[in-house]
């Protein structure tokens with residue numbers, strides 16, 4: 001059974017200016033142990049998609065349509081409490097801004113140990129005060145979960161983990177906080193990790209170590225990972241499957257090697273030539289002309305048409321369906337591509 005299935009998801013924001021269609025009809029499936037990437041320019045809806053999965057969309061945002069199933073069970077009718085439990089146990093999310101997720105009143109070790117314990121005894125400890133948590137965790141420093149917390153810090157390359165584990169988040173540098181957060185996300189051994197630009201703020205050495213850690217987690221526990229990043233090099237190194245997202249929609253989907261060898265959608269082609277690749281120097285980069293459209297009241301047609309050099313009149317009228325392009329595993333939503341294309 002798939003770990004995650006998203007069907008026809010629409011997440012919109014009702015603003016003074018109109019309805020922002022941030023995610024507008026997305027389908028996505030993640031299998032056990034699969035690393036699925038989402039790439040696309042800024043503002044294409046990647047983070048809104050990630051938050052939708054976790055039930056973290058706040059008003060004026062709303063999931064207007066669609067279904068999200070975890071292990072076959074729909075999350076759409078779950079209460080806030082049930083969603084929190086799912087977030088603590090089977091799904092972890094790693095965001096770019098660690099301060100918003102770390103608790104400033106607990107030491108890093110206490111937080112990781114708590115995550116580990118929450119996961120292993122099913123305890124509801126999330127809403128207790130720091131004082132209470134400390135009482136409950138009392139003997140934590142000699143416990144198995146404390147030892148695991150040190151191990152986890154070590155695995156994300158925090159120096160001197162056995163003393164750092166007693167620090168508060170504000171005593172960590174930005175990069176160390178991000179690594180601590182990743183340690184926390186990994187420590188509950190979730191079935192699915194959603195990582196939204198997890199290493200963007202980190203230097204390349206640390207980035208490589210953390211990506212390696214995510215990969216070994218997948219190998220050891222068959223953890224599935226949804227990896228969101230601007231960085232196509234990271235995508236090509238990490239992912240089994242890649243989804244290219246543009247203006248609230250997925251426009252192309254393929255196994256990573258196929259997508260990079262033979263991109264089909266005009267947007268993917270433009271995106272690849274606008275970004276530095278691993279083997280080619282930065283010299284001949286071509287920026288994509290035009291800019292990402294305003295997602296307010298955007299039309300049901302190809303969203304890329306206004307920037308596309310191959311667009312024909314129908315592209316401005318018809319919302320393109322996904323078609324296979326060259327291989328059953330490779331699909332693109334473009335009227336000018338795929339089997340049904342009429343010349």
Ligand SMILES: Nc1ncnc2c1ncn2[C@@H]1O[C@H](COP(=O)(O)OP(=O)(O)OP(=O)(O)O)[C@@H](O)[C@H]1O
Pocket residue numbers: 013015020022040041042043044045046047048049060061230295
């Ligand atoms: N709270 C909100 N209210 C109104 N619009 C929003 C809100 N949050 C996001 N949006 C809009 O949704 C669209 C998608 O934003 P999102 O953050 O998902 O993009 P992204 O692909 O993650 O971009 P980036 O690569 O910069 O992180 C944007 O147009 C954004 O302005």
Ligand code: NI
Pocket residue numbers: 046047048196
């Ligand atoms: Ni984002």
